[in-house]
Amino acid sequence: MPYALTVKKIEGKPGSVYYPLQIKQVPRPTPGPNEVLVKITAAALNHRDLFIRRHLYPGISFENPLLSDAYGVVVEAGPGASTALLHKPVILTPTRGWESDPNGPEDPARFTVVGGSRLHPAGAAQQFIAVPESELELAPDHLTPAEGAALPLVGLTAWRALVTKSAAAFPGANLLITGIGGGVALQALQFAVALGCRVFVTSGDSAKIDRARALGAIAGVSYRSPSWDKDLRALLPADRPFLDAVIDGAGGDVVTRAVRLLRPGGVISQYGMTVAPKMDWLMQAVLNNIELRGSTMGSRAEFKAMVDFVRQHKIRPVVSRRVQGLTNLDAIDGLFKDMSEGKQFGKLVIEIDSPDSASKL
Structure with a gap:
């Protein structure tokens, strides 16, 4: 069975607690109508993941996978979904509930960043994910999986702060x-x-x-x-x-x-x-x-514009450090330590094993 990475609930006050990482086995998803199944190749950390571990972020889930940023390959199309992206590398959208309004989410109550959230089950720290095909962008050809995983949330946030605002x-x-x-x-x-x-x-x-x-x-x-x-x-x-x-x-x-x-x-x-x-x-x-x-994150329309700009200008997101394996908890904890101590220059990336890889639990 595939793996997913979550945080484990322990007692402690917000700001002083530090939720440990845990790996759990989950069923391989089946894509529903207009969904595709993506095998995630790489995922990346953001500061919100560190805030989640310290209970300094709202709506934390101890069941849904962590992380907002993912690069992967479409391996299956569900009923009604196009096959145009089948076997193609893709970048997943890191947010939900904001289509195109330049002023902010159309319904703020529906807007959320995915990953470790009670508001939406999606998260990048898993080996397979079923998502609506509308929540994918074809990955720019010049990007490696690690670079593609480094792009989504920081790219969207930077694009809105700079270009829109x-x-x-x-x-x-x-x-x-x-x-x-x-x-x-x-x-x-x-x-x-x-x-x-x-x-x-x-x-x-x-x-x-x-x-x-x-x-x-x-x-x-x-x-x-x-x-x-x-x-x-x-x-x-x-x-x-x-x-x-x-x-x-x-x-x-x-x-x-x-x-x-x-x-x-x-x-x-x-x-x-x-x-x-x-x-x-x-x-x-x-x-x-x-x-x-x-300026907070951005819309689905801004995400598409940002990815198109990266493709046009052949921009390569900066990767500070990468580790191998979703089950390699010691190494992933090391990425969180880099972030906590401000050592990174660029993004911190997990290159994810295939489901049959040896576990390092």
């Missing part, structure tokens, strides 16, 4: 992307470079700034510096000595810093707040007509 996805725009090294930040960097933007980055690690420059960033500064905003201002080009937008997933004092750098009417596109769940909004930002725009 920032008003600065155009050649020559000056962008600041904070916290480079995380999956969303790196994907936003790759998209922005392909669009012709001039990208600046922050990180607490100079080596990560150097690697970002190798990917096309103009320059970067350390957010550990008490004057990083002044340091960045000195790096801005003379012909455009301001930022058009900031793509931020940290929060904290980003408004205080960014208001000194953004042009009047500039945008802070906020896709996360890892420093704290709230931050200050300054009168100076009001006087400068700065806009703060929240």
